[in-house]
Amino acid sequence: MINMGQDHKSEVGFRGALPFISTLVLLLLMQIQYRLVFIDNLLPFLSLIAVYYWSIFKPRLMPVTAVFLLGLLQDILTGGPLGMMALLLIVVRIFVVRQSSRFLEREFLFNWLVFIVVALVFGFATWTVASIYLKDTQNFWDSFGQSVVTIAIFPVVALCLRWIRSLLVMENR
Amino acid sequence: MKGLGHRFTSGFFIVLSLALLIFGSKNVVAVNSIRSEVSNFFVPVLDIASRPFEAVDGFIEWTRQVAIVFSENKRLRAENDSLKLAQIKSSQLVIDNQRFKKLLNVGEGKVNTIAAARVVSDSDSPFFKSVLINRGTGDGVDKGQAVVNEDGIVGRTINVGSSSSRVLLVTDINSRIPVKLASGGINMILEGDNSAYPKLAFLPFGEELSVGDLILTSGYGMVFPPDLPVGQVVEINMEGIRIKLSAKLYNLNYVSILAYDIIRGPVVSQEKKGTREPK
Numbered sequence: 539m540i541n542m543g544q545d546h547k548s549e550v551g552f553r554g555a556l557p558f559i560s561t562l563v564l565l566l567l568m569q570i571q572y573r574l575v576f577i578d579n580l581l582p583f584l585s586l587i588a589v590y591y592w593s594i595f596k597p598r599l600m601p602v603t604a605v606f607l608l609g610l611l612q613d614i615l616t617g618g619p620l621g622m623m624a625l626l627l628i629v630v631r632i633f634v635v636r637q638s639s640r641f642l643e644r645e646f647l648f649n650w651l652v653f654i655v656v657a658l659v660f661g662f663a664t665w666t667v668a669s670i671y672l673k674d675t676q677n678f679w680d681s682f683g684q685s686v687v688t689i690a691i692f693p694v695v696a697l698c699l700r701w702i703r704s705l706l707v708m709e710n711r
Numbered sequence: 712m713k714g715l716g717h718r719f720t721s722g723f724f725i726v727l728s729l730a731l732l733i734f735g736s737k738n739v740v741a742v743n744s745i746r747s748e749v750s751n752f753f754v755p756v757l758d759i760a761s762r763p764f765e766a767v768d769g770f771i772e773w774t775r776q777v778a779i780v781f782s783e784n785k786r787l788r789a790e791n792d793s794l795k796l797a798q799i800k801s802s803q804l805v806i807d808n809q810r811f812k813k814l815l816n817v818g819e820g821k822v823n824t825i826a827a828a829r830v831v832s833d834s835d836s837p838f839f840k841s842v843l844i845n846r847g848t849g850d851g852v853d854k855g856q857a858v859v860n861e862d863g864i865v866g867r868t869i870n871v872g873s874s875s876s877r878v879l880l881v882t883d884i885n886s887r888i889p890v891k892l893a894s895g896g897i898n899m900i901l902e903g904d905n906s907a908y909p910k911l912a913f914l915p916f917g918e919e920l921s922v923g924d925l926i927l928t929s930g931y932g933m934v935f936p937p938d939l940p941v942g943q944v945v946e947i948n949m950e951g952i953r954i955k956l957s958a959k960l961y962n963l964n965y966v967s968i969l970a971y972d973i974i975r976g977p978v979v980s981q982e983k984k985g986t987r988e989p990k
Contacts, residue, residue: 566753566756566757566760567760568835569753569757569833569834569835569843570757570760570761570764570832570833570835571764571830571832571833571835571842571961571962571963572764572833572835573764573765573768573961573962574961578833578835578837578907578960578961579836579837581835581836601720602720602721602724603720603724605724606727606728609728610728610731611749611753614746614749614750615749615750615753615757615832615834615843616834616835616836616839616841617746617834617839617841617843617870617877618834618836618838618839619732619735619736620731620732620735620742620745620746621727621728621730621731621732621735622728622732624724624727624728624731625725625728625729625732628721628724628725628728629725631721664838665838667732668838668839671732671736672838672884672885676837676838676905677837677905677906680837680838681837684837
């Protein structure tokens with residue numbers, strides 16, 4: 539009970555906004571022009587990694603409202619259909635929160651393995667929604683490639699997010 | 712009870728997202744207005760965030776230039792000699808061209824450079840090809856204006872805010888640009904399909920193209936001025952004709968926004984001519 543109280547104490551104010559801010563930063567990083575010919579179609583879903591990570595470890599600090607706003611912002615900044623990323627990221631959050639008790643007790647490798655499935659399904663869903671929206675079958679392999687790059691980069695991003703999470707639990711010691 | 716509340720919130724936002732997805736494309740004015748306002752807010756942030764990448768790119772380019780400076784100098788000297796000869800020929804052609812246009816009363820296109828803008832954000836999506844630039848209505852930019860860079864055409868403005876605009880790239884699936892073959896003047900349409908190499912459509916029956924042919928804007932559609940470089944034919948097969956664009960859309964730095972208009976000279980009517988004839 540005392541631990542819970544201390545944990546909540548470290549999660550108010552600026553620190554409590556860290557999951558949202560870190561996801562926002564990753565989202566903005568997705569909008570920058572990297573000036574590389576191959577990255578255009580293979581930019582990883584960085585916002586997916588952040589939503590997945592925070593939904594496991596700090597779901598209270600990554601509520602559905604925040605996920606919706608972040609998804610909507612991504613849709614606006616990418617120029618894609620409004621609501622696409624918001625919808626897909628909310629679905630990811632719901633899935634992860636429902637299964638979170640299983641994630642928390644496991645090793646990092648388990649989380650990564652589950653993320654592989656999540657990223658592949660996410661890529662497929664993105665492709666499906668985009669194809670329906672544009673009324674034209676899009677190149678599936680671009681989406682698959684994005685998922686693969688996202689899976690590959692997951693450990694690096696998760697490591698950064700883990701460091702941010704350590705700021706939230708520091709006061710528990 | 713708390714779980715029920717969470718479920719309700721999740722359900723509400725799922726329905727809201729679906730509603731936006733389905734009805735968002737129908738209420739274009741409201742959606743575009745929201746997009747513009749949000750983009751205006753984030754453009755300065757993205758502008759600052761993209762500076763380090765621009766600096767790195769600039770440094771790499773500078774290193775590359777230094778490495779090839781001697782060979783490049785030799786090549787440019789040779790090119791300069793041939794260009795001097797070409798300049799003499801072209802000045803004669805310009806005079807001829809002006810004379811013929813005057814005889815035919817061909818409307819002269821007026822091209823205004825509205826603003827130079829910096830590309831601050833790229834959609835970086837395989838399905839939606841657009842960029843954000845840091846100029847908007849406050850700088851005189853309007854919806855549907857041509858966006859070009861020093862290499863060729865880039866796209867056109869589709870959503871304009873007060874200090875930012877979204878540019879639909881020529882590679883986007885919704886992009887259609889009237890173009891022509893530089894050598895023969897055959898008119899076609901350049902269709903984006905979200906790939907790096909857009910397709911050429913509506914090639915007239917009996918006309919032929921070959922790999923390496925230059926493609927220019929035709930000027931039809933009143934968005935792009937005529938004769939701007941578009942690209943080169945790189946592939947011809949059963950699936951269609953594909954071109955490699957002159958502008959490197961993955962590496963856009965600064966672009967120009969153009970307004971194009973046709974100005975026609977006064978037409979001398981036949982009736983008036985008739986009245987002047989001696990009785």
